Amino acid sequence: MTAATRDLFERYHACWKARDPDRIAELHTVDSVFHLHSGQAPVRGRTAIRESVAGMFALVPDLAFEFVSLRTGEDFWVVQWKLTGTSASGAVVGVDLVDYVVVENCAVKEKHSYVDGVAMQAALASPEAAGAKTH
Template sequence: MTTAELALPLPDLFARYHVGWETRDPELIASLHSEDTVFHLHDGSDAVRGRDALRQHCIDMFARFDFTHEVVRTLYCDDHWVIEWTMVLALEEPGGAPFTARVEMLDVVTVNARGEVTRKDVYMNGAEAQAAFARAGIRR
């Protein structure tokens, strides 16, 4: 498959997809994934499989964590994009003092010819994530 064969140009699909994450909209995010999608946050947890499971995963994640995105760069290929970004997390120390944590992230997102996300692999800077969650008293 080439970019020209996609139902929507890859940068346009990314822009639409990114809106879902920026607005924390599980319905929009899930609607852009294939029925048999795989979402894998490489933090030791199991991959999420299927559109409905992804929707619920997003609902749970957005309820648990308050974070925003700072895009560093996005690279487009024929059937996938790679986005380097920084997750900015609003957290609290166990005593209640708020703090902001920054974690470097990298996503590899594969799409099919219909323009559906078939797989999203998310990699995080483990040392930064571990330090942030430890400071907040969160065990992962």
């Protein structure tokens, strides 16, 4: 991982930790793609990425990322997280997430997020729909 890519990783993660959709979108290229691989279509461009990220924070207002592992290359990183928080419906969220990020000109060109979709859907369901189970 180059120093520039490592710096981008650190700044990008800090924006997610701060739950700041504006700053997250600014770190993407103008034509960037963000794809949450759990049934959603990819979004393209900073405005759409900002809206998508803001929507995620609305679903899980206290969204947090517990670092698990990081693999890097000159123009990419792959990071594994444990995603945690409380959904807007009150259910506890605790799911596995892997991000594959492609870097171009010191900005995020592509972000592919692979999440445990079954666990995420169960967590985002209302407590009544999920059988009042939380984990």
